[in-house]
Each structure stands twice: as structure tokens, then as C-alpha cells.
Amino acid sequence: MRDERALFDEDEVRVxxxxxxxxxxxxxxxxxxxxxxxxxxxxxxxxxxLFFTCWPLIGFAAYGFWRTGMPWWLAFxxxxxxxxxxxxxxxxxxxxRDAQRLEVRLADGTQLSxxxxxxxxxxxxxxxLLRAMDxxxxxxxxxxxxxxx
Numbered sequence: 033m034r035d036e037r038a039l040f041d042e043d044e045v046r047v048x049x050x051x052x053x054x055x056x057x058x059x060x061x062x063x064x065x066x067x068x069x070x071x072x073x074x075x076x077x078x079x080x081x082l083f084f085t086c087w088p089l090i091g092f093a094a095y096g097f098w099r100t101g102m103p104w105w106l107a108f109x110x111x112x113x114x115x116x117x118x119x120x121x122x123x124x125x126x127x128x129r130d131a132q133r134l135e136v137r138l139a140d141g142t143q144l145s146x147x148x149x150x151x152x153x154x155x156x157x158x159x160x161l162l163r164a165m166d167x168x169x170x171x172x173x174x175x176x177x178x179x180x181x
Contacts, residue, residue: 036049039160042153043153047160049061049163052136054146059144064164066137067134067137067165068136068137072131072132074130079121083126086117086118087118092114131148132148132151133145
């Protein structure tokens with residue numbers, strides 16, 4: 033008799049030894065052929081360098097408002113673009129979180145993808161899927177190779 037207690041059950045994702053359910057669609061665990069964990073880490077060093085490089089650009093654009101040789105519209109465009117670039121760089125350097133994506137390939141070629149911010153959710157799901165896959169491999173081994181008498 034199979035133990036169908038959930039190995040993972042959170043945020044519309046459920047893993048039991050026999051089933052993998054994602055967003056209301058269930059897949060038999062014996063059809064899962066590969067589980068891949070993919071990291072998406074933000075390169076904070078380059079975004080931080082860009083953020084601090086934007087400050088002289090902002091200063092140059094602000095100085096353009098008082099210069100008589102630069103048209104006001106060009107100074108405004110440079111200032112707005114510098115601010116937008118600085119805010120974007122600040123977001124990726126100091127606020128954006130790393131994420132992991134879990135890709136599950138089924139026997140029929142279907143590829144399912146699960147991505148959440150942070151690392152805990154996807155890491156726990158990955159571990160649960162690997163436990164369920166191991167359970168199937170060991171159960172299949174016991175069924176095809178009965179112990180000697």
C-alpha cells in the first residue's frame with residue numbers, strides 16, 4: 033500500500049509519492065523524467081557600479097539647466113534619462129531578490145516551470161520531487177527484482 037501523505041503542499045503545488053499537482057493539473061510521478069533547479073542570481077556588483085556611475089551623469093545633466101549653450105529640452109531629457117537609469121540600477125543593486133526556477137520534464141516531452149521569488153519555496157519543492165522520484169525508482173526496483181529466498 034502506498035503512503036500518499038503530501039511531501040510538499042503549498043501555493044497550489046502538491047507533491048505526493050504518486051502525484052505532482054501544479055496549478056490544479058495533476059501528473060503521475062512515474063511520468064517525471066527530469067527535475068532541474070536553475071538559479072537566477074542578480075549580478076549586484078555591476079548594478080552597484082552603474083548606480084554610482086549615474087551620479088556624475090545626473091550632475092552633468094543638472095548643470096545643463098544653468099548652462100546657456102545647452103537647449104533646455106536636451107538638459108531635461110538627459111536629466112530624466114539619468115534619473116531613470118539610476119533608479120533602475122538601484123532597484124537591481126539593492127532591492128531585487130534572487131530567484132530560482134524549477135523545470136520539470138515529463139515523459140511526453142512537456143516541460144513545467146515553477147518560479148517564485150526567494151529560494152526556500154523552490155528548494156523545498158525540488159527536494160520533495162527528488163524524494164518522490166527516488167521512491168518510484170526504489171519501488172520499481174523492488175517490484176522487478178524480488179528479494180532472493
